[in-house]
Amino acid sequence: MTSLALTHAKFQIIETARIPIALFGSAFFPSAAMLAFVVPFVGDNAEYATTATASMITFSVMSTNLFQYGVGVAEDRAQPWDPYVRTLPAGAGPRFAGRILAGLALMFVSLIPVILIATFLTEATVTPAAFLITAATTVVIAIPFILMGLAIGYSMPQKAAIVVAQLLFFPLAFLGGLMTGPGLAPGFVENLAPYLPTGGAARLMWAGVSDFPYDAGSIAALAGWTIALGWVAVWAYRRDEGRRFS
Template structure:
């Protein structure tokens, strides 16, 4: 299974790297936000620059997985290869594993510009334990957004998936408080942010890189979102499989 998963991951990566604009697009907005909003306004403040970088990292995790899986899966379903591959005796597990591996690689590539800009152009600081904690948090918060993307990709045709992914990403980013420093978002955002997947995720990132307190309510919300999105993703996959092969 491992070799099959790696083969599928290699196939997914080759498809993406053959269209560089798809890769550049996922990293452009967070990198541009760092250059135009973080660097000139809070770049000289170590605390705020660190928190802002954590917010942009969370933004990359959300958008990369939302678009990579939401749009990518929907587009794959429209191709003749997809239903054929799902009839092969290897089953769905290697394809799922390969897609997840490819998505992690692409997410990592998208994170590089944000981290480089923070290191070169801001006073953001992080300790070695903080860096290790941040890497762990990135892996954890990628899960609900991966599931969200899979739920969209297996539920909708490609054109509808593109629209829904585009409609979701900005409200989730703004409502989760990714566009502001901790505690400085508008009142209604501060109220709802801890219970949105983006708000819960960024609070874990803030706690990993700085002195932001861990909020049990946000952790509980992230766990509930992950469970709910896993249920929707499984339902969408089985529904799609039933419609194609029953």
């Protein structure tokens, strides 16, 4: 199982590496936002720069997984290779695990430009302990967005998946408060953000890199979103399998 999952992950990464623009696109928006808004406006303030960088990392995690899984899975389903692989004796588990491992690896690669910009062009700073906590938190907050992408990818054709992913990622970023620091968003965003997956994820990241308190309400909401999106992803997968293989 582990060997097969790693093999699938390896080939997923190789396949993506053959089209570098796919990875470039995932890193572009958060990096551009860092250069356009964070560096010139709060780059010289260590506290604001640190939390803003955490917001941009959350933005990158969300957009990377939304497109990597939402569009990538829908694209794979349109290829003749996909139904063949899904009929092999190993089952869906190794390929599913391999896709998640590859997605996490590519996600961390897409975060490199954001981290480099924060390191060299701003006063953002974290302790070694906070860095490790934030790295672990990044994996945790990726889970609901992975599940969201899988739900889109397994329930929609490729053209529809692209549109839905594009329609979701910016509203989720804005309403989740990723475009501003803690307490700086408009009032309605501050009230709504803790109950959205992006807002809950951002608050976990802010707590990891700064003195921002852990918010039990937003953590519970994020856990609820994770469970709900997991259910939808499993339902979409079984629905697709029933339609294509029954």
